[in-house]
Amino acid sequence: MKKVIDGLPVMVNRKRIKNMYLYVKPPDGHLEISAPVRMPDARITEFVRTRKEWILKNQEKIASRNPVREPGFDEGEIHYLWGKPHKLRIVHGRRNFVKQVGREIIMVLKDPERADTEVRRKMMNEWYRGLLKERITERLPEIEKITGLRCSSWQVKNMKSRWGTCNTVTDKIWLNLQLARKDRICLDYVILHELAHTKVRNHGREFKNLMDLYMPQWREVRKHLNRAA
Numbered sequence: 001m002k003k004v005i006d007g008l009p010v011m012v013n014r015k016r017i018k019n020m021y022l023y024v025k026p027p028d029g030h031l032e033i034s035a036p037v038r039m040p041d042a043r044i045t046e047f048v049r050t051r052k053e054w055i056l057k058n059q060e061k062i063a064s065r066n067p068v069r070e071p072g073f074d075e076g077e078i079h080y081l082w083g084k085p086h087k088l089r090i091v092h093g094r095r096n097f098v099k100q101v102g103r104e105i106i107m108v109l110k111d112p113e114r115a116d117t118e119v120r121r122k123m124m125n126e127w128y129r130g131l132l133k134e135r136i137t138e139r140l141p142e143i144e145k146i147t148g149l150r151c152s153s154w155q156v157k158n159m160k161s162r163w164g165t166c167n168t169v170t171d172k173i174w175l176n177l178q179l180a181r182k183d184r185i186c187l188d189y190v191i192l193h194e195l196a197h198t199k200v201r202n203h204g205r206e207f208k209n210l211m212d213l214y215m216p217q218w219r220e221v222r223k224h225l226n227r228a229a
């Protein structure tokens with residue numbers, strides 16, 4: 001549940017736990033609280049208030065480590081597609097859509113004046129989602145074939161703090177739609193990583209052996225994936 005406490009947006013997760021926990025999370029420094037199921041809202045508000053200074057200090061720390069400037073999706077802005085920078089062009093047209101032409105991403109808008117950042121972000125994300133799905137449809141079966149690993153199904157979703165996840169009970173995997181901004185090898189890496197979880201739940205020796213076997217350079221790819229651009 002999302003709340004705003006003392007001007008700070010906070011994600012409150014109720015859990016079967018005894019104590020309250022506060023996290024300032026990368027890459028954007030957003031706040032998450034894990035609170036016991038029956039903890040009154042007032043206690044949570046108080047909890048945030050008394051720690052505000054600490055929160056702001058840590059948000060600053062994360063911001064300086066990770067300079068994420070929120071894009072406005074304006075003309076001339078640089079956006080990445082498959083690891084390559086593209087210049088965003090805003091064009092007036094009959095209907096809203098996005099396309100790539102050479103090293104430009106063309107965003108066609110029916111009413112550019114009224115299409116605010118949120119509308120544009122959504123269009124961009126849906127475009128990324130389509131491209132990513134196309135690519136996954138090609139690559140996933142290939143990687144499954146090479147490794148003999150198999151997921152039950154997959155889905156693309158916009159995620160804040162992880163590139164992929166695997167439900168180790170159902171073997172379903174989720175892939176972050178922002179992977180369309182990264183080199184294609186990064187997508188292969190995340191697919192392989194999540195497929196490996198269908199066999200090994202943790203990141204221990206057996207898991208690393210699997211990764212080494214099918215992508216010997218996975219450590220470099222992971223580093224590359226977690227770099228800002």
Ligand SMILES: [Zn+2]
Binds near residue numbers: 193197203
């Ligand atoms: Zn993992």
